[in-house]
Amino acid sequence: MATQPRLNKYAVVTFLFAIAATKAASNKIPDDGASWWSHVATLADDGMEGRNAGSPGHHRAAKYIADKFKQAGLKPGGVGGYLQPVAFNSLRIVEEESSLELVRDGVATKLTLGKEAYMSSRVRPAPTVEAPMVFVAYGLQIPEFKRDDLAGLDLKGKIAVYLSTGPPGLPGAISAHSQSAAERWKSLKAAGAVGSAALSVASAESVGWARASQARLQPSMYLTAPGFNDQVGHNIAITINRDYSEIFFDGSGHTWAEITAAHRDGKPLPTFPLTCSIRAKAKTETKPVKSENVIAVLQGTDPRLRKEIVVLSAHMDHLGVNPALKDDPIFNGAMDNASGVAALLEIASRLGSAPSRPKRTVVFAAVTGEEKGLLGSRYFANHPSVKGTIVADLNMDMFMPIHKLESVVVLGIEESTLADAIGQSAREAGLKILPDPAPQQRRFIRSDQYSFIMAGIPSAAFKFGYEKGSPEEKLQAEWLAKRYHAPSDDLSQPVDKPGAARFCDFLGRAAELVANQPERPRWREESFFKRFERRK
Numbered sequence: 001m002a003t004q005p006r007l008n009k010y011a012v013v014t015f016l017f018a019i020a021a022t023k024a025a026s027n028k029i030p031d032d033g034a035s036w037w038s039h040v041a042t043l044a045d046d047g048m049e050g051r052n053a054g055s056p057g058h059h060r061a062a063k064y065i066a067d068k069f070k071q072a073g074l075k076p077g078g079v080g081g082y083l084q085p086v087a088f089n090s091l092r093i094v095e096e097e098s099s100l101e102l103v104r105d106g107v108a109t110k111l112t113l114g115k116e117a118y119m120s121s122r123v124r125p126a127p128t129v130e131a132p133m134v135f136v137a138y139g140l141q142i143p144e145f146k147r148d149d150l151a152g153l154d155l156k157g158k159i160a161v162y163l164s165t166g167p168p169g170l171p172g173a174i175s176a177h178s179q180s181a182a183e184r185w186k187s188l189k190a191a192g193a194v195g196s197a198a199l200s201v202a203s204a205e206s207v208g209w210a211r212a213s214q215a216r217l218q219p220s221m222y223l224t225a226p227g228f229n230d231q232v233g234h235n236i237a238i239t240i241n242r243d244y245s246e247i248f249f250d251g252s253g254h255t256w257a258e259i260t261a262a263h264r265d266g267k268p269l270p271t272f273p274l275t276c277s278i279r280a281k282a283k284t285e286t287k288p289v290k291s292e293n294v295i296a297v298l299q300g301t302d303p304r305l306r307k308e309i310v311v312l313s314a315h316m317d318h319l320g321v322n323p324a325l326k327d328d329p330i331f332n333g334a335m336d337n338a339s340g341v342a343a344l345l346e347i348a349s350r351l352g353s354a355p356s357r358p359k360r361t362v363v364f365a366a367v368t369g370e371e372k373g374l375l376g377s378r379y380f381a382n383h384p385s386v387k388g389t390i391v392a393d394l395n396m397d398m399f400m401p402i403h404k405l406e407s408v409v410v411l412g413i414e415e416s417t418l419a420d421a422i423g424q425s426a427r428e429a430g431l432k433i434l435p436d437p438a439p440q441q442r443r444f445i446r447s448d449q450y451s452f453i454m455a456g457i458p459s460a461a462f463k464f465g466y467e468k469g470s471p472e473e474k475l476q477a478e479w480l481a482k483r484y485h486a487p488s489d490d491l492s493q494p495v496d497k498p499g500a501a502r503f504c505d506f507l508g509r510a511a512e513l514v515a516n517q518p519e520r521p522r523w524r525e526e527s528f529f530k531r532f533e534r535r536k
């Protein structure tokens with residue numbers, strides 16, 4: 001996909017700014033989706049430089065969003081304005097001064113970083129690590145389902161080598177939760193491990209090796225506020241290229257081919273020590289980085305219920321610029337997630353100008369640092385800059401309006417009473433609610449709703465729906481393969497704008513219904529996620 005000439009894009013944007021201003025003034029969501037698209041076009045323009053958290057482009061996007069909230073008649077909900085500052089440290093692994101070796105029978109084989117494997121900067125690596133490797137199947141402990149992959153294993157001082165997916169047959173949300181970085185590390189650490197190495201199977205990969213490996217070069221970010229480091233003691237995290245996984249199993253009595261076949265067939269996986277160790281040296285570089293969430297408030301009308309807050313969230317950050325990509329270095333992030341922020345702005349405009357306001361307070365949160373590990377939302381959910389109690393989160397991330405809208409997928413719908421309001425809105429809009437067609441993609445924990453879930457708040461996330469085996473499923477899969485986290489997620493891709501506008505209607509109405517329902521949303525008694533509730 002070729003990029004458009006830069007000068008043209010800028011001219012288009014100036015024009016779209018003008019259109020956006022006119023549309024906001026009329027306070028209507030047009031059915032053709034032009035207003036929604038005008039926000040996408042601005043946020044995903046090359047001038048926003050891929051909105052990397054902490055970058056000037058991200059800051060420009062934040063100011064645009066704050067302006068639109070103001071035009072929609074919403075009150076500032078940040079600190080002294082619409083912005084809530086969020087402080088980070090960035091961490092980069094200096095690969096030229098770092099190394100990874102596979103040691104077997106005293107012989108060390110150098111692994112080329114980015115080819116056979118790489119060290120993840122999502123954990124803060126220790127300067128040196130040397131430790132034997134143990135294969136731990138999926139590395140999961142889920143007592144409710146009597147699953148303990150670590151039973152009988154000696155992991156003290158070892159690197160746990162795990163399959164970066166879950167076994168078939170577990171409910172999607174629970175499987176996703178137990179595979180989160182925090183949960184997996186909690187189990188591995190308690191069993192004595194000092195590091196981890198992830199093996200991947202094709203069916204669970206969201207990007208191929210080339211894109212994942214290239215992404216490793218971007219610095220990771222960490223919240224500086226206390227209480228957010230869930231990777232303490234994780235001295236090294238290695239990601240292994242699927243094409244080279246077999247070498248780690250040499251001499252173990254098992255093969256990678258055998259493991260992947262067992263996983264595919266849903267058979268139990270063996271656990272066993274490998275015959276090799278990892279010897280690693282890591283040089284890191286850290287820097288302070290400032291970024292921001294943009295928070296706006298639509299005050300509720302009911303004197304009692306307005307103390308309860310319904311959050312609508314969408315992340316505004318994306319992956320920035322990679323100068324090594326000569327043809328098109330900018331990650332515009334049109335679907336990921338200018339689309340979601342644009343929906344947030346459309347819903348803000350709609351609810352802000354509605355003749356009657358909802359009873360509960362609705363807070364609009366455009367958050368930073370999602371691509372760095374859901375950090376802006378995590379900060380907001382734990383340090384809200386608004387007064388009141390957050391009782392629900394409805395999140396939009398890559399809702400994928402790339403074909404006709406006939407149905408929606410609502411991640412987490414079976415977990416809470418949010419289902420009532422969401423179901424009603426879907427019925428009114430003539431939309432079917434379909435089950436998650438791709439639970440192995442773990443989407444329930446891969447966006448900002450998860451920050452709220454972990455803070456005990458009933459949450460749901462929304463996508464365009466599609467049936468299994470349909471042409472739409474194929475389109476979605478092709479999109480993931482070609483454009484997800486690639487520079488081609490830009491403004492030149494085909495998008496169903498009227499469908500996106502209808503989706504905004506559906507979601508805005510769902511938010512309104514949640515904000516007006518007599519009872520505060522709650523987790524269902526049988527929900528796995530009820531355990532994270534904090535009584536206030």
Ligand SMILES: [Zn+2]
Nearest residue numbers: 318336371485
């Ligand atoms: Zn993303």
